[in-house]
Amino acid sequence: MAERVRVRELDDDEGRRLLRIIRRGTGSVVTWRRAQMVLLSAQGMPVVKIAEVTFTSADRVRDVIHNFNTDGFESLYPKYKGGRPKTFTLPERREIKKIAKSKPAEHNLPFSTWSLVKLADFLVAEGVVDDISHQGLRILLREEGVSFQRVKTWKTSRDPDYSVNRKRVERVMRAAGIVGVHLRRKVRTTTPEPSATPVPDLLQRDFTAATPNTRYVGDITYLPVGDGQFLYLATVLDLCSKRLVGWSIAAHLRTELVTDALKAAAAIRGGRLDGAVFPSDNGAQYVARDFAQVCEERGVVRSRGAVGTSADNAAAESFNASLKRETLQGRRSWSGAGEARHAVFRWVTRYNTRRRHSSIGQISPIAYE
Incomplete structure (x- = not known):
C-alpha cells in the first residue's frame, strides 16, 4: 500500500x-x-x-x-525554482503563447503590457494551467519564441480609478447592443423535511455583517451538464466581505454536499467558525442530523428561514444566480462535468480575488479582508 x-x-x-x-x-x-x-x-x-x-x-x-x-x-512562491519541473501539454503551450502575445486589454484587464507576475496569475486564474512558476513561464516563452519585450514589467498603477460615469457606460452599451445575459429554467434543489427540528431565524432578512467571519449564508444550486444531467454546488458566503469561503461540487444531493462546503470554509478560517451564524433554507440537507453535528463541532450557530420562501435566503440565491448567469452566458448547459467544474473554479477565483463590490468600497473580497 x-x-x-x-x-x-x-x-x-x-x-x-x-x-x-x-x-x-x-x-x-x-x-x-x-x-x-x-x-x-x-x-x-x-x-x-x-x-x-x-x-x-x-x-x-x-x-x-x-x-x-x-x-x-x-x-x-512563483519564483521557487526547486522541485520537479512542471511539464505542459501542447494545447496548454499554445494557449499560453497565444495569451502572452495578446494585449491585456483584450481580456478586460486594466494595464497595457504583461509582466511575468501578471501573466502567471492570469493563466492560473483563467484555468489555462493549474500552476506555473515564473522560471517555468520564462523558459516556456523562450522556447515558444515569444519576445520578452512583450512581457516587460508593468509599472503603472495596478488599480486605476476610472473617470467614466455610469450614464456614459449605459449609453455605450446601448449603442453596441450589449445586454446582460439571463438565466433559463430552474430546477428544484430544496426539498423540505417535514420532521425537521425547528431552528430560529436569526437574520430576519438582514444580510449585513460588521466584520468578516460572523455571518454567512449558504445554498445549493444545480449545474446543468447536458442530457438532463446535473452537478450540484453548495456554497458558504461571508456576508461582510462577500467572499466565497467554502464550496463543494458533487453529482448527488446527499448531506455531505453541504457538510463538505462548511468544512472547507472552516478550514480557510483556521478550523473553527466559533459564533458565526449560518442561515439556510429548509432543505433536507440542511436539517439533517449530520449537518447539525458538523455545525456544532465547528462552533456554527444555525439559523433557518420560513418554509416556502426564497426571500429568507436571498443573498445566497442572488450569488448562485450571478455565478450561473456569468458562466453559462445564455447556454442551456455545459458540455460535461469537467467543463462545469472548471468554469466554476475559474469564476470563483476571479470573484474572490478581482471582482469589485460596491458594498465594500469597490474592492475585491480578499482585498477587503
Missing part, C-alpha cells in the same frame, strides 16, 4: 502565516492556491480530496506538499 502523502507537522507560527496568506490574498494567485493545498493537508484532508476541491491533479498536490516539506514557505 502506498505511503500517504501529508504535509509535515506545522508549528503555531507557520499555521498563522499560512492563514495570513490565504485570508489576505494580496499576493500571487499561485501562492494562494499552494498555501490552500498545504493548509488542507495539515488539517488532515487526503490528497485526492484536496485535488478535487482545488480543481487540480493529485500529482500536483503531492508535488506542492513535497516541495513545502523540503523547502518550506519558499516553495509557495
Whole structure:
C-alpha cells in the first residue's frame, strides 16, 4: 500500500502565516492556491480530496506538499525554482503563447503590457494551467519564441480609478447592443423535511455583517451538464466581505454536499467558525442530523428561514444566480462535468480575488479582508 502523502507537522507560527496568506490574498494567485493545498493537508484532508476541491491533479498536490516539506514557505512562491519541473501539454503551450502575445486589454484587464507576475496569475486564474512558476513561464516563452519585450514589467498603477460615469457606460452599451445575459429554467434543489427540528431565524432578512467571519449564508444550486444531467454546488458566503469561503461540487444531493462546503470554509478560517451564524433554507440537507453535528463541532450557530420562501435566503440565491448567469452566458448547459467544474473554479477565483463590490468600497473580497 502506498505511503500517504501529508504535509509535515506545522508549528503555531507557520499555521498563522499560512492563514495570513490565504485570508489576505494580496499576493500571487499561485501562492494562494499552494498555501490552500498545504493548509488542507495539515488539517488532515487526503490528497485526492484536496485535488478535487482545488480543481487540480493529485500529482500536483503531492508535488506542492513535497516541495513545502523540503523547502518550506519558499516553495509557495512563483519564483521557487526547486522541485520537479512542471511539464505542459501542447494545447496548454499554445494557449499560453497565444495569451502572452495578446494585449491585456483584450481580456478586460486594466494595464497595457504583461509582466511575468501578471501573466502567471492570469493563466492560473483563467484555468489555462493549474500552476506555473515564473522560471517555468520564462523558459516556456523562450522556447515558444515569444519576445520578452512583450512581457516587460508593468509599472503603472495596478488599480486605476476610472473617470467614466455610469450614464456614459449605459449609453455605450446601448449603442453596441450589449445586454446582460439571463438565466433559463430552474430546477428544484430544496426539498423540505417535514420532521425537521425547528431552528430560529436569526437574520430576519438582514444580510449585513460588521466584520468578516460572523455571518454567512449558504445554498445549493444545480449545474446543468447536458442530457438532463446535473452537478450540484453548495456554497458558504461571508456576508461582510462577500467572499466565497467554502464550496463543494458533487453529482448527488446527499448531506455531505453541504457538510463538505462548511468544512472547507472552516478550514480557510483556521478550523473553527466559533459564533458565526449560518442561515439556510429548509432543505433536507440542511436539517439533517449530520449537518447539525458538523455545525456544532465547528462552533456554527444555525439559523433557518420560513418554509416556502426564497426571500429568507436571498443573498445566497442572488450569488448562485450571478455565478450561473456569468458562466453559462445564455447556454442551456455545459458540455460535461469537467467543463462545469472548471468554469466554476475559474469564476470563483476571479470573484474572490478581482471582482469589485460596491458594498465594500469597490474592492475585491480578499482585498477587503
